[in-house]
Amino acid sequence: MGSQAAFLAEVMASDGLVATDRLATQLRITKTELAGAMGLSRDAVSKSSRLRAPSTQARLRDGVEIINRILAWSGSLPQAFAWYRAQPIPSFGDQTAEDLVKEGRAEAVKRYLSRIAVGGYA
Template sequence: MSHDFELSRLAKQLDMPPSELAKLAGIAPGSLGVEQALTTIVSILAMATEMDGDKRRAAIWFKQQPIPACGGRTAHDLVGEGKASAVLAYLEAVRLGAYA
């Protein structure tokens, strides 16, 4: 499967231009690390979808819902700041019963 296709498919799910998603994921044009960069975002969306049951709502959550435990920044903001691990840790804590 082509990296461009994966980028386009994920961008469509998040309702954002592929160029914006590439920038968010830290993917430089022609970069070889596309798959690794997108894997983290896919993991976040998969966890959010698993918890909510709806891919569309998970995408909206990713872009718009402030995370109180992360200073009110969204998952989108945190990923853009290179702090995707904080989003994954937050989702794991919520999954284990912590308050959102």
């Protein structure tokens, strides 16, 4: 659990917003790649007015929360992010968590992960 708390502490700014520069650094990707992985435009993660928009922050928080949940099972942040981007989820027609977040279906992914966490089936 320590690595999960450390990840959240690192990527969340003191004002409660997701710090995209720190998140990109933690994930070892560019901010442009981060925008793509979260289904956002490049401007949404680079222009401060767009970055502070509630819809942008909600999408970023969803991605961070999903990656953080996977971190406990995957063993490392790179592995958690790889799962987010590439692991097909049978319950969703083999779409990835990234695909679902891009479609605005992050809540469905979080419910799926909650079911798995308590021993449910995929």
